[in-house]
Amino acid sequence: MKRAVLLDVSAIMYRAFFAHMNFKTKNEPTGAVFGFTNTLLAIIDEFSPDYIGAAFDVKRSTLKRSEKYKEYKSARKPIPEDLMTQIPRIENLLDCFGIEKFKIDGHEADDVIGALAKKLSADGIEVFIITGDKDLSQLVDDNINIALLGKGEGKERFKILRTEEDVVEQLGVKPIDIPDLFGLIGDASDGIPGVRKIGSKKALVMLQKYENLEGIYDNLDELSDLPGIGKGLVKNIEEDRDLAFLSRDLATIDLDIPVEYDPHKLQHGIEESKLYELFKELEFKGLIKKLNLKNQESVKEAAEEKNEKSSQDNKQMSLFGGKVAEEVAVDRENKIITSEEMFEEMLEKAKAEKTASVLYGTCGMSLTLKTANYYIPVSHQYIGAKNIDRELLERLLSSDIEFVSYKFKDILNDGYEIKNIHFDVMIAFFLLTAQTKESIEVVLHNETGEDFPVYKEIFGKEVPSKLPIEEYGEFMMKRSESLYDVYKDLKNKIEEEEMHDLFYNVEMKLILILAKMEQEGIAIDPEYFRKYSLELTDKLLELKENIFKISEEEFNLNSPKQLADILFMKLNIEPVSKTKTGFSTNVDVLETLRDRGEKIAEYILDYRKLTKLQSTYVDALPKLADEKNRLHTTFNQTGAATGRLSSSNPNLQNIPVKSDEGIKIRRGFVSDKGNTLLAIDYSQIELRVLAELSGDETLIKAYSDGLDLHDLTAKKIFDISTDVTRSQRTMAKIVNFSIIYGKTPFGLSKELGISQKDAKEYIKRYFAQYPRVKELEEKIIKNAEETGYVKTYFGRKREVNGITSKNGNIKKQADRMAVNTVIQGTAADILKKVMIEIDKKIGNKKDIKMNLQVHDELIFEVKDESVKKYADLIKDLMENSIKFKNVKLEANVAQGKNWAEAK
Structure with a gap:
């Protein structure tokens, strides 16, 4: 029996793209093409097809289904730019394999696959459809099989659905009933609405009893007798009748479409020289070797070399008595x-x-x-x-x-x-x-x-x-x-x-230092955390009671759906935003409601915050400590693209800094008896880097005169000459750091709780106060546009994807990334260089250990009698190891028996 394979190109290329997102050459991303190639080779190896066809999707705006229902697939995100650029390469790849491509205006790849599959099946050809889409299971018949990508068990590449029973096991219904299933439950990924509040479990109960939508709607009076189908749900079913039948129609594969069918055109074969050239451009050296590909020139050269070698061998045979001198390539x-x-x-x-x-x-x-x-x-x-x-x-x-x-x-x-x-x-x-x-x-x-x-x-x-x-x-x-x-x-x-110094004298030297820090760890007080957890539990119970009192009923606070019903249906609070699954209850929404004066939103926000603190830190950290009650985090040198160190298992750099709860968590990090925790951090290191790199005279003078930079910025943006209030200084501090992180007026307005107009004005006044900062940002972005990368003060390099993108959002994000990398990356390099200098002085000492690095802060555990000595030494090293031309680095020293005291 002849065999055909039909490729759902979108499903394969998306899966390949996300599996190999960081594969790229200097000129282009290649992960989707690489993954697609490997999948294609695996398919050919697995199924040995006589025929192959590849079906592509078309623009959503041209789909006939969009004419029936304008929301169809409207929530789908646009194709990632890095994937979009690879589609022509994938098309080229298919050409190299001699695979026929299909794309029909108005119709999705599913329809094309369905129409081709039925025609092939009618001709007695066994068909395997390669996809990740469960909708296509409705095509299964005696000759048509579905091969689900990445769903195989053990070492199997695919899960094959061959029979009705396989489909029932996978989806709960026969192939013919799949459209009815989606008529009830909808499909959020495709924008198919379905009937409100019906999931697979309830839909299957009804379909098993009444077979299809017609059967269900003919028996509305009896539905409430079925398990789990209450009167409220029956009302939804009745009211959403039109949506149910529309959804079934949208989910039904259209087999009656004008697809050109000729099995001979589905025959395939590799054009080796074309494939070689493609793989060479994409730098797929392994695939060239695996497939033993050569271009035509190579084949010609090999033949000439063979003839020449044969001639030389004959000469050597006469010179060396018939023995040929050979160079033997030795494999390991x-x-x-x-x-x-x-x-x-x-x-x-x-x-x-x-x-x-x-x-x-x-x-x-x-x-x-x-x-x-x-x-x-x-x-x-x-x-x-x-x-x-x-x-x-x-x-x-x-x-x-x-x-x-x-x-x-x-x-x-x-x-x-x-x-x-x-x-x-x-x-x-x-x-x-x-x-x-x-x-x-x-x-x-x-x-x-x-x-x-x-x-x-x-x-x-x-x-x-x-x-x-x-x-x-x-x-x-x-x-x-x-x-x-x-x-x-x-x-x-x-x-x-030109990164010799960064590699050998910074990153490589840091490996030993970080290993020592990880092995040393930092002590915690488990009894303190136990008591604090009980305190949080009492607060959470109190918050629960307050929430349930306002809602006048108990519900699952961790269920966004139940919470939305309480807020917007029962309490009739005006919604803020809607998603494809209903009203949103995310943090932004709850903060908006809180600012409107809705007390229940304030309680829910507090409940979520304390729940996260309890589960992520208070209860979790003691379980991760060793037998000596010491925590050993992992410092990742490759965890942040800017060069910053990151921390994991557990992440000790993410503990909240500003909140009372964060301070309480830090109180649980302690020194051993006879020791003190010494914390030394840089004062506004990123702003000092900004001053140095920009050469802005006002910034430089502020630091040389010892002025409070946040105070200075507050006076300018608020246009005041009197004393700055605490809240004004806090807002100015946010503005100062927002410039580094490239915040837009929209982002700044959200953080400060002001209008976008005011935020825009603050940013404008900031740049008027520090004009060279704007010039620096523009210079960084321009250089990145011209070269494709940015460099820190010490030569750390980072490519900036999207810096020349025509997509406005992607371009703005790339601009922010470019500026942030230069400033934050320079600060990160300073910390690493200083850690190395400190280790030279204290690395072999018994009375001090370096325990933690949290961005611009270093934490040490020191014998009580040695605190003053090491505080002076480390402060001096942090301030003077790196010398800028215009700005002096400054460090703050704190100490205590726990981390909270040492802040």
Whole structure:
């Protein structure tokens, strides 16, 4: 039986785009094309089709369904700009594979697929529809199957729906009844309304009893007898009758459309030279290698080389008695270290070569040299596993070998010492791309063009230590091998981009410092948190009672739907905004209601805030502490594109600063007995950076004269000559920092609670007060438009996507990103450089430890008798390690037995 595959192009390309968002060359994003290619190759491998067709969607405005219902798909977000630019490439890719493309005005890809599938089925051809869209399940028949993307179990790529029973298991109804199901429940993603308050569970109850919409509407009087179908719901069904039948119509695939059908045109075949050229432009080196692609010129050159070599061989045979001198390309051999003797042999070889890449896993380490890959098992639990003593690994890492790795901190935090941390590929890639939190698979793909499936795609949920050593070892060795092969190229790029100092003298040196901070941790008082949690519980109960008293009934406060019903239906409060699922109850809406004087909104906001504090910090932090009641956060060098450090597991940089609750949480962070917490933070570091970079005379003079900058700004924007009030200073402070973060009049108006007109005027007065700041912003944006990137004071580089976009919103966002990166990134670099200088002085001291970094603040735990000494030393280092030309950096010192006292 012949077999055809029909591609739902939108479904495949969206999935590919979001799975590989950061794949790009210097000139264009490539992730969607790369993912689409791999999916296409997987489809061909899985189904071995005789015929392939690809169906594209058309503009929503041209759809016939939009004529029937103007809201149809109206809530859909526009195609991301980075995906839009890749669509022509995907079309080109399909051409290279010889795949027929279909696009019909007025009709969606679903209709095209449906019409083609039925015609192919009628000709006795088995059809597999590749999609993620459950609507297409209505097409299933004896010859038509649905292959759902990414829904397969275990290592299966697709979940195949072949029979009515498969569809019933997936959706609860037979294929023929799917439109009736969507007639009742609607489809928010497509803007199909359905009937109010009917979900799948209730819809299935009715359809199982009455089969279709006609049956349901013929038996309205009996519906309330069904489980879960109350009289209020029956009323909705009755009132929404027209919407139900319209929704069914919208959800029904139109099979009677003018699609040109010719199975011969659906035959396919790769045009290798065209595909080679496409992949070469997109830098898909791995795919070129995988498919063994060559362009026509290469084929010709290879033939000429073969003839020339044959001629040379004949000459050599006469000169060397018939023996041909050959250069043999040596592939690396994979070896599993199973004995101490093998380990010693590997170690000697590594010492001789002087450089090795290593990758640390949960139960062993892989190591790559020029001619061999090794895997060293340490804690495998597989039957018959031969593990190597940890002490041997310690010997390896303490040798003079220059080590290359990906995320050295993983090795350090497992208790190993590394003598020669030479090159961290993760850090280098981040410095070159400003792409954050990328996995090793993404980094290696970007550098080699090869595909590196993540662990779960290969092994599923299997624990690494339970895997056969050979399988896990191969997984690890492939990655350490690629680390070895790419690091020199990355090293050269670092030099080319003039970031040698940032990489070697800042980022690489910071690895050891952050590892020490993570291992040291910071102490907490669990009993304090327990008592504070009880206090919050009492407050939450009080807030609940107040809310239920106003609403005159109890309801689920965590349900936006129930809350909306209470606020806008029962209490008849005027709504603020509406979403596709009903009235919104988000923070902005509740704040608007609170400002209108609605007390219930104030209580709900307080309830949400305290609930989040309790669950995220007060209850969670003690559970994450070790047996000594110390918390060990993870500092991420690649967590923020500006170069700032971020914190996770737990995030200690996100604890609220200004609120009383935030201060109370900080009170639970304590010093050990006999110690004091010493907190030293920069005074307005980003504003000082702004003054230095802009050269604005008023800003520089304000700092040189020791004036209060927020006070100075308040006098200008409020046009006053008398003393500035506390509230005016606070507003001016927000304006000062808003300039750095590129806030629009709309954003500033929301934060200050003023009109956009006033916000616009404040910004105008600010720039009149500090004219060189505006010039700096314009210069940064102009340079970014011309080069595509920005650089900090110390040379950190970041590409700015969208800086030349024609989309106004994207352009404004890119402008803000450009300015913010230069200022915040410079401040981040200062903190990192200063941390290194401080570590030089205190790194080996027993009476002080660096515990935390929170943006512009450093926190230390110091012996009581040493506080004064170190306070003076660190303050001096923070103020004088980095010397600007026009502005002096200043640091504030605080101390206490807990973090709240040290603020």
